[in-house]
Amino acid sequence: MADTTKSPAKRLGSRYGRRVRHKLKDIEILQKKSYKCPYCNAIRVRRLAAGIWQCSKCKAKFANKAYTVKAE
């Protein structure tokens, strides 16, 4: 099935090569989505910086992977 979601790598136009842009798209989608909070279980954890995540419900700030939150 065709991927209908707009790629966040569209802003780069034709630069940097197809494979690099496709890898970037996958990573940017992962880093921008909300994750489940390990403290209150709400799906409201957002990325602040590389490896730093914060829950907008309980304000918990914690370290995890650079681009995703690994569920344990």
Ligand SMILES: [Zn+2]
């Ligand atoms: Zn929380």
